[in-house]
Amino acid sequence: AQSVTQLDSHVSVSEGTPVLLRCNYSSSYSPSLFWYVQHPNKGLQLLLKYTSAATLVKGINGFEAEFKKSETSFHLTKPSAHMSDAAEYFCVVSLGYIPTFGRGTSLIVHP
């Protein structure tokens, strides 16, 4: 069985400040973990993925995430938010071919 919890439904930051989107997962075995972003009226886009290689994963647009097995966490970070980062972000855990999506975190970026 697998599950994923995104700890915040909304995160609000000012442009230029750091971003932290939190994700905790539960899985019987070592899963693959992903972060996807969904901009309004656009399809889901992969930001980054963890598949048991390096625990710090770098993705597109300056995002990165760190896999912490002891904490069962896979938090998404970015050093400096940009207005274009405003979107819905989904943490995904996958064991085999059936992925489980979190409920999403809406990132709001203020000028």
Next chain:
Amino acid sequence: DTGVSQDPRHKITKRGQNVTFRCDPISEHNRLYWYRQTLGQGPEFLTYFQNEAQLEKSRLLSDRFSAERPKGSFSTLEIQRTEQGDSAMYLCASSLPVDEQYFGPGTRLTVT
């Protein structure tokens, strides 16, 4: 090939009617997935194909839902006797084995 495409993008139907959605995956991808996404939720896995074989369909929401991928290329998702609760965004994704999924823009279904 510019990515996963879905048709139609929007569908409005009356309760009780049947609807069919089409998904065209990225051409070299042999895996194809269908999801449903309701407002404020993440995508919910429905079913999965590897080539033309439907390997998982237990997550389909009811026996009114069915999917096909007859030649291992495009796929269709059919909902029979639609209900208002079927209103949602239906997403398709494709992938290579052991690789990330690429999503289409979705079909938004409204049942009146």
